[in-house]
Amino acid sequence: MKNIVLIGFMGCGKTVVGRRLAARLGLKHVDTDREIEKVTGKTVAQLFAKDGPIRFRSEETLLLKKMDGKRGLVISTGGGMVLNQENVELLKTDGILVHLYADAQVIYNRVKGKRERPLLNRGDLKKRIETLLEERAGVYDVAELTIDTGKYTLDEIVEQIIQYLRERKYIQ
Structure with missing residues (x-):
């Protein structure tokens, strides 16, 4: 089975959806930011x-x-992973890309109390989110499936992904 790769802006739920999806499908979950922290011995912020x-x-x-x-992994990527075309090609080789997104207000509400996101720790948080979303417009369009995580519950999002995978015969 191909990997299921969750891409999207920070705060859109890639890690939480990835964990739940992996559990539902009996697959291993990999969070790329956590893996990089293990390898380097530093947090993403550091x-x-x-x-x-x-x-x-x-x-x-x-x-x-x-x-x-x-293969057979659920991979939650960092928000900027697909900014590099080489990364996109590597992810697509063995993966089905799923774009999780939310509007700026939803993202703001999710991340406003957190300070471990280095790209958001400058200036007005809401404006920074809006600016980065504008700068990244279109980069997540490499995905096969796109889901607005601001409109659905965690279980509904996971079910939509599973249904898509079944319809495309990626899973039984």
Whole structure:
């Protein structure tokens, strides 16, 4: 079975949906940010602060190359993973890309009390979210399926993904 790869902006639910989806399907869940933290011994925030975004993005690509050929995973990616076309190609090789999104207000409500997101720790949070969403317009269009996580419950989102996978004969 191909991997199920969750892509989308930060705060759209990739990790929580990924965990639940993996549990429902009996698959292993991989969160790319957590894997990078294990390998580097630094949090994502520390990597961005000490080594910069270029280093972090290179760690994402290295991780995907190490995962090349592995199948049957549910992968929750970092919000910027698909900014690099090489990453998109690596993910598509063994994966079905699912875009989880939400509007700026929903994202703001989800992340406003959290400070571990380095790209959001500058200036007015709501404006920063809106700016980044505008800058990334279209980058998530590489996905086969898109779901607005602001409109559905966790279980409804997982069920939509499973239904899509069944309809496309990716799973039984």
